[in-house]
Each structure stands twice: as C-alpha cells, then as structure tokens.
Amino acid sequence: MIAIASGFAPALRRAGAFVAVLLVSAPLAACSDEGKLVLHTASGAHSFNVELVDTPETRAQGLMFRQELAADAGMLFDFQQEREVSFWMRNTFIPLDMIFVGADGVVKTIHVNARPQDPTSIPSEVPVQFVLEIPGGRSVELGLKPGDTMEHDRVAAPRD
Numbered sequence: 001m002i003a004i005a006s007g008f009a010p011a012l013r014r015a016g017a018f019v020a021v022l023l024v025s026a027p028l029a030a031c032s033d034e035g036k037l038v039l040h041t042a043s044g045a046h047s048f049n050v051e052l053v054d055t056p057e058t059r060a061q062g063l064m065f066r067q068e069l070a071a072d073a074g075m076l077f078d079f080q081q082e083r084e085v086s087f088w089m090r091n092t093f094i095p096l097d098m099i100f101v102g103a104d105g106v107v108k109t110i111h112v113n114a115r116p117q118d119p120t121s122i123p124s125e126v127p128v129q130f131v132l133e134i135p136g137g138r139s140v141e142l143g144l145k146p147g148d149t150m151e152h153d154r155v156a157a158p159r160d
Contacts, residue, residue: 037076037132038151039099039107043143045151047072048134052154054078069094074134078154082127089118095136098122099144103129105155107148110139130154 039046049072079085082103089096098111108126113136124131132150 034153036152037074039132039142039144040149040151041143041145042148046142048074048132050074050076050132050152052076052078054080067093069096069135071135071138074132076152076154077131077133079129079131082129084124084127085131086121086123087114087131088121089114089116092116096133097136097139099132099134099139099150100124100126100128101130101132101150101155102127103156105150105152107144107146107150109146110144112139113137 034052035049037048037050039048049070051074053075054077077085085100087098092114093116095116096114098114099107100109100111102108108128109124111122114122130150130152
C-alpha cells in the first residue's frame with residue numbers, strides 16, 4: 001500500500017503545479033479576448049464576434065467558400081503593420097463589407113457590398129493595418145463612416 005501511495009506523489013505534485021499555473025494565468029486570460037471587436041459610430045457601439053487571421057495562409061483563405069455570416073460576425077485581418085492592401089471576392093459566396101482600418105483603430109475607407117465571386121481587386125486606397133469583413137450592407141445599417149473607430153485588443157493605444 002505504501003509503495004502505491006508513494007508512486008502517486010510525483011503525479012500529485014505535477015497536478016498541483018498545473019492548478020497553480022491555471023490560477024495565476026486565468027485572470028490574465030480574462031483581460032483579453034481577440035474574438036471580440038467593437039465599432040464606434042454616431043449611432044453607438046456595435047459589437048462583433050470575429051475570427052482573427054494574421055498569417056499568409058489564413059489571410060489567403062479568408063471567408064472563401066462560406067455560405068453564411070451572422071449579422072454580428074466578421075473576420076479581422078491583421079497585417080502586423082500599416083501598408084496598402086488589396087482584396088478580391090473570388091470563391092467567396094456571400095456579399096461583404098470591407099472596412100479598412102489604420103493601426104490606431106480609425107476607419108480609413110469602406111467598400112460596401114463586395115460582389116460574391118468577383119475577381120476584381122478591391123484596394124484599401126491608403127495604408128492600413130487591419131481589414132474587417134462583415135456581412136454586406138452592415139456598415140450602412142450601422143452608419144459607419146471613415147473617421148469612426150474600431151476597438152480591439154490588437155489596436156495600438158493612443159499616444160500622448
């Protein structure tokens with residue numbers, strides 16, 4: 001019996017250490033949720049659940065082949081730095097609004113109702129770090145305009 005109990009001691013110590021790490025890191029995880037985003041417009045704050053894409057592979061896939069997108073859902077592309085970008089709708093089956101946003105969270109340009117399966121290039125027209133894709137027509141419903149802001153964990157804090 002004693003031999004069996006002593007065999008469990010290392011496992012119990014590892015389990016205790018694991019629980020301690022969880023307790024310490026849980027409050028930090030609660031402070032950050034990259035799946036949430038808020039657009040601030042003259043009509044108020046509008047929350048979205050977003051998928052974050054920030055690698056060449058995930059950016060290349062985007063929302064291609066999706067058949068639907070909830071009114072409060074979207075995809076946030078993070079290019080890690082400001083630059084001019086361009087999108088297209090090839091293999092995308094739902095209309096989308098493309099919101100081009102600077103590193104500071106300010107909306108720069110908006111392309112409303114990009115046509116499904118259209119291979120025509122849709123440029124940002126100015127350097128941006130983020131592109132938010134939401135269901136086609138939603139930006140008009142929200143009254144979103146250039147100069148409005150996007151709140152997300154990856155948006156740089158304003159500098160004084």
